Amino acid sequence: MANSKFEYVKHFEQPDNLLPNTWVVVRIDGRGFTKFATKYAFEKPNDKRALDLMNAAARAVLADCQDITIAYGISDEYSFVFHKSTALFERRASKLVSTVVSTFTAYYIYLWSTYFPDTPLTTPLPSFDGRAVCYPSVQNLRDYMSWRQVDCHINNLYNTTFWALIQLGGTRAADKNEILFSRFSINYNNEPEMYKKGSVVFRDYELVEPGTHNVAQEIEGIVEPVQQSKTQTEKDKKRRSKARIVVEHLDIVGDDFWDRRPWLLSNTP
Ligand code: DGT
Ligand code: MG
Ligand code: MG
Ligand code: MG
Ligand code: MG
Incomplete structure (x- = not known):
């Protein structure tokens, strides 16, 4: 077919292929979720429905894309890890990011009514931004995941404390001790694991016994x-x-989680 005189415009498209042989993390984050959470009356500091919905959408993304090894979510964000060998979209950043963002957003909206049956979704509609970052070594990737989980812990501890204090402010002195005892630091350990540790989504096979x-x-x-x-x-x-895609709330900073699931960060896809 003869080239048209317009075809030169394709040269304006710039390559954005990500560095080969590196772990690609696509992190998405809810846009303006401070307002969004207020509008839809999310519970403070953690709304189980909202977090379950994030996890369900993330799970759908993993089911849709075999090249994603593991994903980790907290608050209004999710990090999706593509295996370092991925050749999806020739590793073009814009294609990887836009596909993850739109798939995730589509499922978030599609599944909304399952998790918020009494709250119709109107405007503002949820939307997410996304970015891709390459991590050259397993250690770098592990450190990235640890960074997000430590962030989860710090934020949750702060938020839980903050909301307990707010609650204390409006309470009679006689009730304060009771509230402190029943709702606060002493019982922080009893907070749901999802709030303290965030959510890990991955393909589950049998656990590996050492050796x-x-x-x-x-x-x-x-x-x-x-x-x-x-x-x-x-x-x-x-x-x-066909492997089961599971959502767990486990420690991913230590070695145990990874040692027991060697397929997650193995060299071969
Ligand atoms: P951005 O990301 O720059 O567009 O702005 P935001 O507003 O999304 O800020 P970000 O992503 O730094 O912080 C997430 C916000 O989402 C934060 O204000 C708390 C809110 N959020 C997330 N999960 C929950 C929840 O379970 N309950 C409540 N009440 N708020 C939540
Ligand atoms: Mg943001
Ligand atoms: Mg956000
Ligand atoms: Mg955020
Ligand atoms: Mg196309």
């Missing part, structure tokens, strides 16, 4: 399988696509 070699590792190519035939590869792919 053993199991199917999960084989699927992920950590342990070289005996004569991997093409049909076996296909089977593994299928198995992977």
